[in-house]
Amino acid sequence: GSKWSYIGPDGEKAWPKKYPFCGGVFQSPIDFHKDILQYDSNLLPLEFIGYNVPSTDQFTLTNNGHSVKMYLSPTMYIRNLPFEYTASQLHLHWGNRNKSEGSEHTVSGKHFAAELHIVHYNSEKYPDVTAAMDKADGLAVLAILLEIGPFNPSYEKIFRHFRNVKYKDQMVQVPGFNIRELLPDRLDEYYRYEGSLTTPPCYPSVLWTVFRHPVKISQEQLLALETAMYCTESDDPEPLEMVDNFRNVQEFHERLVFISFRE
Ligand SMILES: NS(=O)(=O)c1c(F)c(F)c(S(=O)(=O)CCO)c(N[C@H]2CCc3ccccc32)c1F
Numbered sequence: 001g002s003k004w005s006y007i008g009p010d011g012e013k014a015w016p017k018k019y020p021f022c023g024g025v026f027q028s029p030i031d032f033h034k035d036i037l038q039y040d041s042n043l044l045p046l047e048f049i050g051y052n053v054p055s056t057d058q059f060t061l062t063n064n065g066h067s068v069k070m071y072l073s074p075t076m077y078i079r080n081l082p083f084e085y086t087a088s089q090l091h092l093h094w095g096n097r098n099k100s101e102g103s104e105h106t107v108s109g110k111h112f113a114a115e116l117h118i119v120h121y122n123s124e125k126y127p128d129v130t131a132a133m134d135k136a137d138g139l140a141v142l143a144i145l146l147e148i149g150p151f152n153p154s155y156e157k158i159f160r161h162f163r164n165v166k167y168k169d170q171m172v173q174v175p176g177f178n179i180r181e182l183l184p185d186r187l188d189e190y191y192r193y194e195g196s197l198t199t200p201p202c203y204p205s206v207l208w209t210v211f212r213h214p215v216k217i218s219q220e221q222l223l224a225l226e227t228a229m230y231c232t233e234s235d236d237p238e239p240l241e242m243v244d245n246f247r248n249v250q251e252f253h254e255r256l257v258f259i260s261f262r263e
């Protein structure tokens, strides 16, 4: 299996030894700060088709030892990107109960509490995500920054299942719901740049869209995310908590991040 981690000898500094792209170009995540941002009036609001999945359908939620990920339905896709991109899976990145600063992208050097990623692949050019994931125009990932606020009933539709995916390789079925509810209201305001997967194999194959406005979840929901899961299997004598599963921000040389809003 994938022998990499976020801590210890297999942590991110060691990734390039087994996964050379992790030491390469166009790496993600990055910090968004004013001298690399450029307004681009051609950046249109994204259109989400088929995101309102009926509760008669089910999503598989699983713990893969690195994150908690939910497989999405192939009837979900995005328009208004250079190509049509079909949904593959969503997953999260977070910190720990003593330091709720687990987002991957940062804004002016500031971490948010956590970050949701919705991974899509270019279904116009490639048959599936595996064929797409190492191609420069292969993937499009939407990133939603999470911060503390009121209880969020939409996120709870996923979070309430965490107790059934505590350990690596456990799975549970989640009734369908409108995935659009997980996104911020303002879909027209976002950061856009070309980057990479933030985990090994770190392919520089991702068109990133990071929404400007964070979404709020409650302190209790965040604590559940930070304390519910383990990287290890249920019978492992040395359980490892799944915490701080975010990559540090990468150098961003002579490149620009395009913004759809005037700040
Ligand atoms: N932050 S991120 O969006 O770059 C990102 C992850 F952070 C992450 F954890 C995963 S994963 O599949 O859960 C585990 C590593 O493969 C993927 N999965 C990607 C990478 C490989 C692959 C293959 C099929 C479907 C999704 C993915 C991912 F794209």
Ligand SMILES: [Zn+2]
Pocket (backbone or CB within 6 Å): 091, 092, 093, 117, 198
């Ligand atoms: Zn991710």
